[in-house]
Amino acid sequence: MLNLPIYLDYNSTTPVDPRVLEAMLPYFTQKFGNAASRSHAFGWEGEEAVDIAREQVARLLGAETKEIVFTSGATEGDNLALKGVFEAYASKGNHLITVVTEHKAVLDAAHHIERLGGEVTFLPVNPEGFIDLGQLEAAIRPTTVLIAVMYANNEIGVIQPIPAISAIARRHGIPFFTDATQAAGKVPVDVNADGIDLLTLSAHKMYGPKGIGAVYVRRRDPRVRLTAQMDGGGHERGMRSGTLNVPAIVGLGMACEICEREMIAEAARVARLRDRLETGLLAIDGARVNGSREFRLPHTTNLSFPGVDGEALLAGLGKDVALSSGSACTSASMEPSYVLKALGVEDQLAHSSLRLGLGRFTTDEEVDYAIWRIRETVAKLRERAIQ
Secondary structure (H helix, E strand, O other): OOOOOEEOEOOOOOOOOHHHHHHHHHHHOOOOOOOOOOOOHHHHHHHHHHHHHHHHHHHHHOOOHHHEEEEOOHHHHHHHHHHHHHHHOOOOOOEEEEEOOOOHHHHHHHHHHHHOOOEEEEEOOOOOOOOOHHHHHHHOOOOEEEEEOOOEOOOOOEEOOHHHHHHHHHHOOOOEEEEOOOOEOOEOOOOOOOOOOEEEEEHHHOOOOOOOEEEEEOOOOOOOOOOOOOOOOOOHHHOOOOOOOHHHHHHHHHHHHHHHHHHHHHHHHHHHHHHHHHHHHOOOOOOEEOOOOOOEOOOEEEEEOOOOOHHHHHHHHOOOEEOEEOOOOOOOOOOOOHHHHHOOOOHHHHOOEEEEEOOOOOOHHHHHHHHHHHHHHHHHHHHHHHO
């Protein structure tokens, strides 16, 4: 049975997995202790739950437990990584390298650093969404203190050549940071095999609760230093003060454990559905996929439909299919997506784009219905434009 509306916006957020919710519930009521209260059993219970979750997150990333710092999400983590490194390494230099297609949390933090007197190089990408490794190496200066390149793009799903990027950073003795919010739990991410020194993730992108995330901070070979951006209490090895959100941390840990166990099989299933969706939508005259179709997330596709405005297409779909238009980088902006523009997609085509994100609970029936509704709506909009 097909239940409407259909959700195809998994890049934006995911529903909490029932198994995650089940693990969290006791920590709202029976096990409500403050994990920093070490003088009684309620606190010990909370501390033990946090320790277990830290292990679960670390295992997903191939990290050590002491290298995981809990935050309120990837936006806070991105700010902590960029601003924390900028301050901690101020005696070495003030130059950062990042990419024009990064998430706004990274781009806005980088612009903030510029206002503080820092220097930032924003690397371009090619039409498939990849940076040029030669340009990256050429951009390095004696004053460069951080290279920040996201693992997988949130709009087009393109996965950057992370091991090759980290090898360049390591060769020059520069910490390498990656925003892995869209990749963690969807594709294998190993901080040691990939050569990552700093990494951020968020629970609500991997079937966990909103309002919780983590930063991986390498402790050795090399040891990465961060200046805290939030003071008060010295929680999380002094990197992120504040009473720990034990229920949400438990949820993040369980979400990571499920992803570690089921990721490979789930990725294969979702990639099959993604390909089925693409095949159906590419039958629309002029339709095209934006970004690389070879090196990308298994659950993501971004398509343009010439002659159709993306916002009008969303409106035409009504309440039946929930997805995002590729024509706006924020809900208040009608500017074309800065990611698509960076790929060289012209404004008119960028305005006709949709981002479709599939996930754990997407079915074949939902994909087939979405194909039918999108094809029908595109045809109607094009017909109306001719009249």
